[in-house]
Amino acid sequence: MKILTGNDLGTGDVIWWAGDGWSRQVGDSVDVGDKGEDLARAEEAALRVVGAYVIDATVTAEGVRPAHIKDRIRALGPTVRPDLTLKPNDADAGNWVI
Amino acid sequence: MYRYDSYDQSIVDARVEEFRDQTQRRLAGQLTEDQFKPLRLMNGLYLQLHAYMLRVAIPYGTLSGRQMRKLGEIAAKYDRGYGHFTTRQNLQYNWIKLADAPDILAELATVEMHAIQTSGNCIRNISSDQYAGVSADEVADPRPWAELLRQWSTFHPEFTYLPRKFKIAVIASEDDRSAMRLHDIGLKLVSRDGRTGAEVYAGGGMGRTPMVAPLIRDFVPEDEIVSYLEACLRVYNRYGRRDNKYKARIKILVHELGVEEYKRQVEEEFAHMRTLGLNPPTEELDRIRAYFAGPAYETGLEDSIDRSDPAFALWVDRQVAAHKQPGYAIVNISLKPRGGIPGDASAEQIALVAELAEQYSLDELRVTHAQNLVLPHVKMADLHAIWQKLDEAGLAEANLDLITDIIACPGLDYCSLANARSIPLAQKLSERFAAADRQKELGELKVKISGCINACGHHHAGHIGVLGVDRKGVENFQLSLGGSGAEDASVGQITGPGFSEDGVVDAIEKVTNLYLEQREEGERFLDTYRRLGMKPFKEAIYG
Numbered sequence: 001m002k003i004l005t006g007n008d009l010g011t012g013d014v015i016w017w018a019g020d021g022w023s024r025q026v027g028d029s030v031d032v033g034d035k036g037e038d039l040a041r042a043e044e045a046a047l048r049v050v051g052a053y054v055i056d057a058t059v060t061a062e063g064v065r066p067a068h069i070k071d072r073i074r075a076l077g078p079t080v081r082p083d084l085t086l087k088p089n090d091a092d093a094g095n096w097v098i
Numbered sequence: 099m100y101r102y103d104s105y106d107q108s109i110v111d112a113r114v115e116e117f118r119d120q121t122q123r124r125l126a127g128q129l130t131e132d133q134f135k136p137l138r139l140m141n142g143l144y145l146q147l148h149a150y151m152l153r154v155a156i157p158y159g160t161l162s163g164r165q166m167r168k169l170g171e172i173a174a175k176y177d178r179g180y181g182h183f184t185t186r187q188n189l190q191y192n193w194i195k196l197a198d199a200p201d202i203l204a205e206l207a208t209v210e211m212h213a214i215q216t217s218g219n220c221i222r223n224i225s226s227d228q229y230a231g232v233s234a235d236e237v238a239d240p241r242p243w244a245e246l247l248r249q250w251s252t253f254h255p256e257f258t259y260l261p262r263k264f265k266i267a268v269i270a271s272e273d274d275r276s277a278m279r280l281h282d283i284g285l286k287l288v289s290r291d292g293r294t295g296a297e298v299y300a301g302g303g304m305g306r307t308p309m310v311a312p313l314i315r316d317f318v319p320e321d322e323i324v325s326y327l328e329a330c331l332r333v334y335n336r337y338g339r340r341d342n343k344y345k346a347r348i349k350i351l352v353h354e355l356g357v358e359e360y361k362r363q364v365e366e367e368f369a370h371m372r373t374l375g376l377n378p379p380t381e382e383l384d385r386i387r388a389y390f391a392g393p394a395y396e397t398g399l400e401d402s403i404d405r406s407d408p409a410f411a412l413w414v415d416r417q418v419a420a421h422k423q424p425g426y427a428i429v430n431i432s433l434k435p436r437g438g439i440p441g442d443a444s445a446e447q448i449a450l451v452a453e454l455a456e457q458y459s460l461d462e463l464r465v466t467h468a469q470n471l472v473l474p475h476v477k478m479a480d481l482h483a484i485w486q487k488l489d490e491a492g493l494a495e496a497n498l499d500l501i502t503d504i505i506a507c508p509g510l511d512y513c514s515l516a517n518a519r520s521i522p523l524a525q526k527l528s529e530r531f532a533a534a535d536r537q538k539e540l541g542e543l544k545v546k547i548s549g550c551i552n553a554c555g556h557h558h559a560g561h562i563g564v565l566g567v568d569r570k571g572v573e574n575f576q577l578s579l580g581g582s583g584a585e586d587a588s589v590g591q592i593t594g595p596g597f598s599e600d601g602v603v604d605a606i607e608k609v610t611n612l613y614l615e616q617r618e619e620g621e622r623f624l625d626t627y628r629r630l631g632m633k634p635f636k637e638a639i640y641g
Contacts, residue, residue, distance in 0.1 A: 010125060011195050012149035047127050051145055068571055070510060073519075074147050078511040080439055080521045084178055084193075094522075 003029040003064065004036045005071065006043070006052030014074045015049060022048060025086065026075035027063040062096070072097040099162055099462060100245045100389040102210045109253065110207045113214060117141045118200035125197060140220075142213025143199050147514050150194040153216040154206060158226035158244040158268070159187030159465040163456035166463060168209040170448030176202050181448060183433060183441040185505060185556055186265070187225050187465040188216060192512055214252065219260045221251035221331075225267045227275050228464040231390060232474045234422040236270040237287045238294055242387040243323065244268045246378060249386075250324050257331055261338035262346035264331070265303070268296075277467060277583030279311045280304055280559055282348045283330060288317065295319045300330055300360070301352030304553035308589040309349040312357045314364065325377050329367035333360065392423075393460045393475060399425025403478050410485050412534065416496040418481065427478050429459075431471040431488060432495035432503065436532050437525050440506040441469030450491050458484055467556075467583075468505055468544075470498070500537040501545055501610070502528045505556050509549030509566060510573070516549035518566025518573035519599075523547055526603050531610075540610055543623045546581070559583035561624045562606055563590045575602040579609065579635055580627045593636055605639045612638040 003026075004017035017039060018028040032039055036054035043049045056067040066072050077085030079094030087093035102110070117137070124134040138144075142153040154169070161169075169189055173181045176198050177191040184190055194202065206212055215222055224244040231239040247266060251257065257264070267278040270287035278284035284299040295317045302311025318326045334348045337355070352360045401424055405411040419428040431451060434440050443451075451471055455463040458480045459473035466472060476484060488494040497503045504527060507513065509520030524547055531537055546560030550567075557563035563578040574596040581590030597605055610623070612635055617626045627635065 007145060007149070010197055012145065012193075014148055044131065047125070050131050069573065070147070070514075070516075073510055077148060078192075079519065080511050080525065 001031040001057050001059065001064075002033060002036055002054050003057045003066070004032045004039055004052060004054055005029075005066075005074065006040070006049035009047050009050045016075075017043075026057075026066065029057065029064045069097055099160060100157075100241075100386060106249075107207070107210070110210075110212045110214070113141070113212065114200060114203045114207050117203060121196060121200050136218070138199070139217040140214070141199070141203065142216035143194070143196075144217065145514070146192065147510075147512055149192060150196055150199065151512070152191045152194045152199060152202060152213055153184070154189045154191070154211060154213050155216050155223045156187050156189060156211075156465050157248050158224055158230070158241050159228055159467075160226075160230075160241060161455075161463050161465065162209075163452045163461045163463070165209045165211055166452035166455060167449055168205060168211070170445045170452060172202055172205060173448060174445035180442055180444045182439075182508060183443065183465050183469050183471070185467050185469065185507070185554060186223055187228075187467055188223055189465070190508075192508075217263075218258075219262050219264075220258050221247075221254065221260075221264045221266060224248050224251070225265070225276055225281070225467060227269045227271060228466040228472045229275060229419065229428060229474070230270070230464075231392065232421050232423075232426075232428055233271055233273075234420065235272060237289045238270050239387075239390050240268040240270040240285075240287055242383065242390050243285065243287065243296075243320075245386050245389075246324065246383060247327070250327075250378070257335060260331070260335055261340045262343065262348075264334075264348065266327075272585060274583070274585040274587070275466070277556065277559055277587070279587040280308075280556075280583055281311065283327065284311055285323065287320075290317050293319060296323050298326060298330070300364075301349040301357075302587075303347055303349045304556060304558045305347065306344060306551045306553075307347075307349060308553070308558035309353065310587045310589060311349075312352070314352075314357065314361045321377050321380065321383075322372070325371040325374075326364075326368055328376060329364050329371050332367050332371075333363045337363075393462075395423045395426060395475070396477070397425070399477055399479065401425055401478055403481055407482075409489075410482055413485050413494055413496040414481060416498050416500070421475070423475075425478055427476050427481060429473040429476045429481070429484060430466075430498045431473065431493050432497055433470050433493075434497055434503050434528065435492055435495050436502070437529050439521050440504050440524050443471075447491050447493060450487065450493070454484055454487060468503065470503070496534070497537060499542045499544065501531045501540050501543040502537060503544070504528065505544075505546040505560070507548050507550075507555035509547075509555075513549060513554075515552055516566065517551075517568035518549050518575065520547040520549040520555055520564075520566060523564060523566070523575065523599055523602065526599065527606065530603055530607065539614065541622055543610070544582075545606070556583060557581070558589045559587070560590060561622075561627070562609065564602055564606075567596065569596070573599060575599060577602055577605055577609075577639070579632065580624065582624060586624075591632055593632065593639055595640075608638045609635055 548555035578590035
């Protein structure tokens with residue numbers, strides 16, 4: 001599947017296109033098919049996102065998983081600071097990115 | 099320390115308000131990202147993996163207590179409670195909100211700091227020796243020169259859009275603690291026939307094409323250093339390649355022209371510069387130099403200390419360096435705790451070091467390119483009290499220049515350019531070699547890790563270097579041996595095929611084991627490698 005990601009213009013937070021808006025959870029991502037580039041331009045123009053781009057992902061038992069490790073780290077947070085990730089109570093959360 | 103005059107302060111304040119306006123226009127949609135990006139980068143604001151990142155300039159790595167305290171306050175107020183000290187002696191915040199950036203810059207301006215020219219194709223923060231002004235072997239304190247160059251290069255209209263970024267280091271000792279010859283230009287202050295001047299090296303650097311800078315002039319009189327650098331930059335600005343960013347650094351120009359031809363062109367330009375009367379007024383250098391006059395040291399102090407506490411004695415032996423003034427010492431504070439993140443410091447740790455600088459180090463501290471901190475003016479009698487406070491804050495690791503004193507870039511955990519994570523590897527090495535006896539046995543051994551070919555982790559200059567690469571979406575690590583950023587500068591050589599993260603830890607252990615078997619009396623790892631060459635190390639690693 002193709003999913004759309006970028007950073008919130010104001011906060012810089014990593015965000016994922018969830019169909020009707022942006023989410024901070026990669027698991028909320030929806031398949032944007034071939035509409036990703038158009039969506040990115042429209043959302044950037046609306047000042048809701050910066051640096052938006054389309055990536056490949058798969059749906060696994062654990063949910064949506066970006067194909068590349070860089071985007072999995074974006075989805076989770078820094079693996080060396082579990083307390084600053086989206087799963088602060090899961091000390092092994094970093095294993096998900098590998 | 100240097101203090102801003104009204105001109106310094108006014109240009110920094112004006113820049114803050116200019117950026118505040120630009121940021122407001124961006125958030126209001128009056129500027130596109132394409133228009134705004136170069137403006138934010140000129141103010142040190144990047145968009146990284148997880149958020150905006152702000153890189154704050156720390157000129158030549160020198161800070162006062164109040165400046166350090168402000169850095170800690172910003173970490174607590176605007177970031178997530180920590181900062182990251184970098185290999186350019188700067189500080190980076192990783193979690194900045196765009197709307198907060200102008201306020202942060204305004205707060206920095208209140209303590210004579212900024213983020214100007216910490217990005218972009220301009221002259222970056224001037225780096226220098228963390229022992230400047232306090233080591234016995236220096237010709238002169240290099241910081242007045244670094245400050246003069248900071249003023250010369252700040253908003254220099256001719257050098258705002260160079261072919262590529264430009265890094266300058268200034269040292270004044272035979273011992274190079276600044277990786278001077280791995281800079282675009284390196285200056286080494288020297289004394290010849292009673293006159294002070296500089297040896298000038300040009301065309302060094304790391305990145306994808308590492309080069310050790312050749313000497314291009316063995317003496318430039320002190321009053322002509324700025325004019326000579328202006329000539330060096332002019333030739334580079336005119337002929338440096340702008341068609342290919344990977345070939346745009348001055349090292350490529352010097353290499354392609356040849357050292358002699360580059361020197362000839364610089365000399366020609368220098369002869370022209372001499373006719374223009376652009377040397378800074380002597381009074382200005384004197385004004386700057388006065389700020390760096392040695393502090394009022396106490397005399398008649400005791401040089402001996404009570405070493406009865408073995409943990410304290412171990413720390414003193416490793417972290418404390420000789421000071422030029424009897425009764426004083428230089429304290430190195432490790433930011434490499436066991437299993438920690440190299441260069442990271444919490445807001446509380448930053449505040450503590452600010453307090454220590456004020457209380458015990460004549461209100462001054464330094465940041466090193468190896469991502470550690472230094473208290474440069476400490477009475478020997480205060481060492482134990484400082485050690486106790488550092489120990490309570492987790493800052494009393496005794497590993498300066500040992501195998502766990504690892505330089506590591508932020509890597510793929512934070513950086514959008516990275517291909518692999520540097521920090522987890524540094525943490526694994528730190529754990530593997532944690533035993534103090536083992537580290538001591540291995541002696542000086544500089545490990546440097548970069549998460550991509552841009553080499554922010556200085557891997558080319560590591561006695562042992564590691565470069566993280568992307569192998570079809572999987573992290574892979576190339577090992578290199580024999581690099582040095584010191585006065586014996588050299589570029590490391592790749593051992594062979596790369597490794598997984600655990601594999602490269604094992605490979606480094608094999609390399610160190612071979613060193614222990616093969617070393618001769620007094621040899622550091624680097625010396626043994628240079629004597630034996632790559633072959634036996636390669637055999638030890640790959641079998």
